Amino acid sequence: MNNADLQSRLEAAPVVPLIQAEDPRVAIETANALVAGGLTVLEVVLRTEAALECLHHVASSVSEAIVGAGTVLSEAQARKSLDAGAAFIVSPGLYVPVVEAAQQGGVDLFPGVATAGEAQLGWNLGLRALKFFPAGQAGGVPMLKALGAVFRDVKFMPTGGIDAGNLADYLGVPSVLACGGSWLTPADAIAAGNYDRVTALATEAVSIARGARGTG
Numbered sequence: 550m551n552n553a554d555l556q557s558r559l560e561a562a563p564v565v566p567l568i569q570a571e572d573p574r575v576a577i578e579t580a581n582a583l584v585a586g587g588l589t590v591l592e593v594v595l596r597t598e599a600a601l602e603c604l605h606h607v608a609s610s611v612s613e614a615i616v617g618a619g620t621v622l623s624e625a626q627a628r629k630s631l632d633a634g635a636a637f638i639v640s641p642g643l644y645v646p647v648v649e650a651a652q653q654g655g656v657d658l659f660p661g662v663a664t665a666g667e668a669q670l671g672w673n674l675g676l677r678a679l680k681f682f683p684a685g686q687a688g689g690v691p692m693l694k695a696l697g698a699v700f701r702d703v704k705f706m707p708t709g710g711i712d713a714g715n716l717a718d719y720l721g722v723p724s725v726l727a728c729g730g731s732w733l734t735p736a737d738a739i740a741a742g743n744y745d746r747v748t749a750l751a752t753e754a755v756s757i758a759r760g761a762r763g764t765g
């Protein structure tokens with residue numbers, strides 16, 4: 550990874566929450582609630598009309614956080630994400646123009662892989678950090694262990710189907726850099742303005758991570 554700050558934060562709290570918002574004010578409140586719970590690496594997903602605006606506002610106003618763009622599908626989205634201030638880029642799959650845009654922008658990239666073939670392509674593009682997506686459906690912890698045994702210098706960020714119930718299992722796999730997920734930002738809690746719930750979920754995740762990694 551290029552960004553030493555990102556790496557050290559993920560080592561300290563290896564969980565990356567997803568923020569999906571229609572309104573920059575909601576995105577900022579959600580980000581602040583996550584930061585209050587101890588999670589400071591945040592992924593704003595490009596799944597709403599206002600996503601890039603949300604990304605820009607969170608990146609520029611939540612100074613405690615490192616903010617990346619998620620669900621980046623195209624080269625154009627990657628470039629717009631960089632313009633909006635994304636410090637890293639996450640994709641559901643491995644698409645070479647997105648990889649190149651991130652590399653040219655000098656930011657870390659976590660493209661999704663679900664098979665050995667995709668991981669091998671990423672490895673040959675020089676990538677040593679890959680998202681494993683959709684983790685639950687693509688084989689979960691046993692598949693991660695199998696990939697880790699072969700791609701020995703690659704770190705994985707499993708995402709998809711992870712929650713407080715299985716987070717420790719994923720973090721127990723040595724090749725796992727961090728886990729991503731939307732369980733920390735429940736749409737119903739956010740719609741109700743219940744940001745304390747978001748902070749509580751983040752706090753719980755940090756506690757689980759410390760237990761799993763033996764750091765707490």
Ligand code: 3PG
Nearest residue numbers: 708709710711730731732
């Ligand atoms: C992603 O974009 O990484 C996934 O949609 C997250 O999956 P989850 O909603 O099961 O956490």
